[in-house]
Amino acid sequence: KLCRTRSISRPAQVGGRPQARFLSGDRDTAAAAAKLKLRTRLLVTVLFGGSLLGVWWYVHAEREQKLQRQRVEQLRQVALGQGTFSLVDHTGRRRTKRDFLGSWVLLYFGFTHCPDICPDELDKLSAAVAALDRNASLPPVQPLFITVDPERDDVAALARYVKDFHPRLIGLTGTAEEVKHAGRDYRVYASPGPKDEDGDYIVDHTILIYLISPDGLFLDYYNRMKSAEQIADSVRKHMESYVTL
């Protein structure tokens, strides 16, 4: 009789056998075990997810660096600006490429009789250099303008022209041969058009701004689509990732 009452008082009993006692007692431990299992599972998921994210981020950063290295390598193989140039600046002083080693250089080829593109590009170049100037931790950039029209752009013409742009802008000219040599070094295309009755003509030419490292190596280029901010950002990135040879 006693046995039966005791067995009825217990809930999920299976005929009052020792099995029932085992099951009900185990429910509490089962609930505790389930909670523990959930917490462990959560922890494991978070750790796993976190490490996946970490791995992804690392791989992404590596890939970015690799792409940057590849691009620099490709530009190095294109081997622009490997040679030297010897030109005269807008104050009449002779300058060679050696004089600019040790500085970051932004270089543009153009001519002073240019209707709109050269002033636009030089304004943009000046704005980019001014933006970089505002960051005191960065080395100063040297803006350069080399003429593709040595016939008309003598020292006086260059002096008149460069004063409308960045104060550090240096204009460079020379004999037809010297200028051609400098242009060839950067694979600059330049073709004077037909002269009109005033003797005036337009020179069709490559419209690019070149970035040159302190080693004198060509690192990057910027076309008409790039804004001054984009150029400044790119130069900053190059400066930060630059390793002296």
Added chain:
Amino acid sequence: MTAPNSAERKACWDARDHLWKCLDDNDDSVASCQRFRTEFEAKCPAQWVKYFTKRRDFLKYKDKMQTEGFTPAQGPQGS
């Protein structure tokens, strides 16, 4: 002849912009914009007048291509 300085460049560009605005407003009627055309030719070197005129033609052509579409030229017909 010396190259135009900064002020002269700006004067030329402004004259050009006035002319182009007039042409835009008058459906490219040169007759309606003769005054602006004269101003433009006075303020800009002859080479630049030619250059900007060609540039406008090109920009109009580009607009036309983009809005009206482009039909490729038909190749040689027949045998």
